Amino acid sequence: MNAVNDEYLEAFLAESMEHVDRLEEGCLTLEREGPRPDLLADMFRAAHTLKGMSATMGFSHLAQLTHRAEDLLGSLREQPGTIRERHVEVLLLAVDRMRARLQSIAAAAREPDAPDDDVLAALAEVLQSEEAAADVGETGAGALGGLASLARQAAAEGKVLCELRIRLVPDCVMPGVRLAMVYQTLKQMAALVAARPEEEAVMAGRVEATEAVAAVIVAQGEIDQVRHAVLDVTDVAACEVSTLRPPAEEKVGTSHQEPQGPGRDAAPSGAKGARSSSDLRREPTLRVSARKVDLLINTLSDLVITKTRLATLVSSSDDPALREAVERLDRLTSEIQDGLMELRMVPVEAVFHRYPRMMRDLERRLQREFDFVMTGLDTEMDRVVLEEMGEVVVHLLRNAADHGLEPPEVRESCGKPRRGTIRLSAYASGGHVYIEVADDGRGIDRRRVLDSAVEKGLITPEEGAEMPDESVYALLFRPGFSTAERVSDISGRGVGLDAVRDKVEALGGRIRVESAAGVGTTFIIELPLTLAILPALLVACCGQVFAIPTANVEEVRRMTEDDVRHVQDRPVLPDAAGIVPIVDLAERLGLEARRDGYPRTAVVCRDGRRRLALVVDHVLDELEIVNKPLGRYLQGVKEFAGATILGDGRVSLILDVRSIANTA
Amino acid sequence: MDSYVVMRVGPERYGAHVSQVRSVERVGDITPVPRTLSFIKGVMHLRGSIVPVIDLAERVGSRRGSADEEDRRIVVAEVEDMVVGMMVDAVEDVVHIPPEAVEPPPPVVGGLDAVYLRGVARLGDDLLVLLNLERVFSAVEAEQLKQVEKLVRG
Structure with missing residues (x-):
């Protein structure tokens, strides 16, 4: 690949990454807030542009992948009411794959040969069910189709019609038998009104599918029990429930759809950060590779040295004009220096924008419930410092989700809101940049930290009793403290915190922690504006x-x-x-x-x-x-x-x- | 046709592929870096960046010739994000060698394992030893780490 193509490639990669980020951000917003026509249109455009660009560059697999994603988004745009959790899952899967492809392209200037059959299949599958749903009309009915009247009937009986998407584990040995057990369960607990594969075929043992869709009518509020019963059947990996509402009869147009969020309790959350970030990206900017700036800074320091030499030579001269010229050169050089250093600064957004997705996945994996809020995304930091901090922030965020926040039930029993909040903020003040990770969880248990420190021989009990809270929390950053598994279980803090502190201090910064029992914990990182x-x-x-x-x-x-x-x-x-x-x-x-x-x-x-x-x-x-x-x-x-x-x-x-x- | 920068080290001639050579510099101030391998002579300043300098003769186990100080050069090479200056007795030429004229390296050339070589080519009456700089540099990295570990463990 020659130099000209390299330039194009660089521009292509940078721009594509931005579109992929936009798609991902869109998915998360979609999940939180339900479909908005402008959101889906925006995502569709991102996929469309990506498709076009990758086809032009000759990356056919990427083009195909984005094409399928575009198809699905196009269809969802027409039928926003039919969006399910599964759609977002599959789109995120596609986003991950696109990103992976772009990364390999960046590394090797060519794309990997293996096609994304798995993701393509998943996209095709949800698209099909999407189209099937579209056939029913704009009633919000699901994949089975023809359920509008059943929904109405259920409503008339004071019950609800629910659609269940059941997935078995992929390596299930006897899928037919398992599905039969699922259907049996459904029949015992509710009225099974429709299913695919069909009930008769399943019961007759003629089916080997690992996925099924079933519609049941149950009393209000009982669907959760049904879902749990299904999940209890051996080899059932997932069971997604969506409630099918009867069509609103008086409605003529389709312009407004009840935002039927994909999650069962898709509460709006943490949208503030995401929104300000997209504003930020629309600012007119010049895209320059970091390497070019670094090269320029290198040349500049050479200039500074030459200037210093010149000044030394001139200092013995008594030619006023010469001295004045050198003084002027001195001023100009430092102005250029300031300007260039500023070019190295990037908004924290550049690294932080990945976190909402990570936190979403974490929320599910850890079975916590929380809103993730980011503020100060336009705060600027030295690019190198920021990149180094990425890992540290991930660590602290994980810590907050895993150990800082209590499980939802515990929170409720303490009289706190079920959903916790994890806040990531950045701001600049007095020549420093600050990054804070705060949770509203249980706080650090002073007694337990002390007990453990005494046990480890770090302090004596007497010392511990005298210690102000601040010093107690500082113990968490001691090496050796964190390796104790038991400590992390009890206090919920300390896993690798010494590594976090090492990193921060290696960058010339400091970290401290504030905490109040039952109210929450905040880690505060102070960093120099620039390392250079x-x-x-x-x-x-x-x-x-x-x-x-x-x-x-x-x-x-x-x-x-x-x-x-x-x-x-x-x-x-x-x-x-x-x-x-x-x-x-x-x-x-x-x-x-x-x-x-x-x-x-x-x-x-x-x-x-x-x-x-x-x-x-x-x-x-x-x-x-x-x-x-x-x-x-x-x-x-x-x-x-x-x-x-x-x-x-x-x-x-x-x-x-x-x-x-x-x-x- | 591949082009190589011909570097003289003692009696031997070594070739570095031009695509890996950034520049050839005169020997200037070199700041020694304590606690490194002996063939790492130190670091120098090159147009605003810091470049480590190795003594190629010492690295490849060759004798340093009675070179004229005036002829000595530092060949700055870039391989896999690593920029390294190689101090040599002289830089003689850039030669073009067709790939088919490159023979596989004999097991040991001038104390240097075959893995450090791309091959050997005839250059008039002389042999030109083509260096595999990726290996020459990365092996150093490994050795250095070993040495550092030894230091830490005592």
């Missing part, structure tokens, strides 16, 4: 210059022999806040034999709660540096977090205080 530029201390050690991020530096001390104590033969530096282990940087880095003699210069560093005193030759300077990654080739090197280019063009390595403290 950071203030640092330059130190000399054995003729080399190293940078230590100022965020890690507590103080610089002149250390005499009298200051040094020994604990188990290891040198330590006591100060007001405790005892700090002394690490000779030269020795730690294997540079040269340690120097003797005092006084020495010690840089007292802090990483989280850990401190250490790094012995260096001397401190050179404190300045803002541009952090540059060492690259994949040197990723095994743990002592350095990156490198920076000094004013004279030489490279200085940035110490990774965390890693040095870990192995000290």
Whole structure:
């Protein structure tokens, strides 16, 4: 594939991903709020555009997949009243597959050969039942057809007509027998009025299908019992119920349909975030690959260095015009620098937009009931920081859904609303960006955290009794605390939270937690606006210059022999806040034999709660540096977090205080 | 027809496929990186980015020739998102070699395992050893990790 095609491909991928996102967002809204004509039209357009683009690019499987999705959406657009849970499921399945295809295309510039037979079949299947339903008319009747009069009859008797879609597990050994048992159950508990496959055939053992649709008439409110009885039959994987309402006779047009949501209790929820996000996307934007911006930033730092050199040369000149020109160059360069750094900023939406889907799936899997609300989606963050945070936020969201929130029954018994709320918010304030994950669950149980910490030997019971809540919660982030399985079961917190904290701190941020028993828990992450530029201390050690991020530096001390104590033969530096282990940087880095003699210069560093005193030759300077990654080739090197280019063009390595403290 | 950059290291000539070579640079300031493998000479600054530099002679187990300092170069290669500079005694030429002229590598060439080679081609009277840079670089990664692990475990 040549360069021109590559450009097209990039544009194609970016745009397609956006359409796929739109489809997914549409599915979730559809599920929450039921069908709206504009929503379905929008989804249809997204699928249509995708189909066209992928056909043009020659990705025939993707084109076929999107074509089928478009067909289904087209049909649903005509008949919004017939939308069932199953439709959304299948559409989401198709969305996942489209995304997977786009990802393989991005990786290999060609699409995988295997066709999506499974998804295509599922789309065809729901489309068929959709068309069958359409034949009945716009009554909201389901897949069996011809049920309008039965629905009316049921209503007249004060009962309801329900359609059940029953699915057996795919590897069911005797599907015919199982279906017969299902039908038997239905007949015992309700009036079975229609079924496909037909009752007679099933009872006669002439059927081997693993799916069935049945219509029953039951008394109001009894359908749940029927459903449970069906689910109790061996090998039944799913049973979806929809209530078929009698057609509204006086209605002439079809313009307004009762939003018959796919779920049985499709309550509107968390729509705010989703809506503002689509507004956001319509803003006119320029699509530039992140790589191009990074390249430009690299060139810029080269320019900054050249400018610094020039300024040094000019400083000895007494030509005022020359000096003025260099000063102007200086100002312009920093303006470009600011502007470019801003280009690296992206709205959190870019990563957060995946979460509603994830939370929806989580809600089902964990059998929790909650609304997921996102705010501050247009908050901007450094692209790199944001991408790194993606995982952390996923972790916290899962934690909130799994452990933070109580099961619905427990909530009700505590007098709380059955549905919980999980809130993800982002905002900027005072040179920092904040991300909060909040739930309105049970809160952290102080006693249990303390018991467990005492048991693990992290604290003594006496210490625990004195601890303010804040310190108790901080225990959750201790390594070793979280690995205890029992803790996660009891307190519901602590699974991998030390990993979360590590990640946040590696990005120069901080995390803390607030909690109130019975009211909920909030994790608050504070992050620097950008990683690219950071203030640092330059130190000399054995003729080399190293940078230590100022965020890690507590103080610089002149250390005499009298200051040094020994604990188990290891040198330590006591100060007001405790005892700090002394690490000779030269020795730690294997540079040269340690120097003797005092006084020495010690840089007292802090990483989280850990401190250490790094012995260096001397401190050179404190300045803002541009952090540059060492690259994949040197990723095994743990002592350095990156490198920076000094004013004279030489490279200085940035110490990774965390890693040095870990192995000290 | 494939094109290769011919690099001289001691008495040997090695070829790097042009599609993997980004640029050829003069040797400038190299900042040593402590705690790495000995053939990793350090990092250098190249148009705003940081590029690790390896000594190709040491890497392939070849003798460093009595090269003229003026001739020494750093060949910057990019392979699978990895950018690495290879310090060589000299860069001689770019040659075109038809694929059919490339012979499979003998098991060991100049101390370098065959897995690190693409093949061998005749270049006049000399042999040109074609490097498989993916392997040369990725094996380093693995070795480095091993070494780091050793350090951590003591």
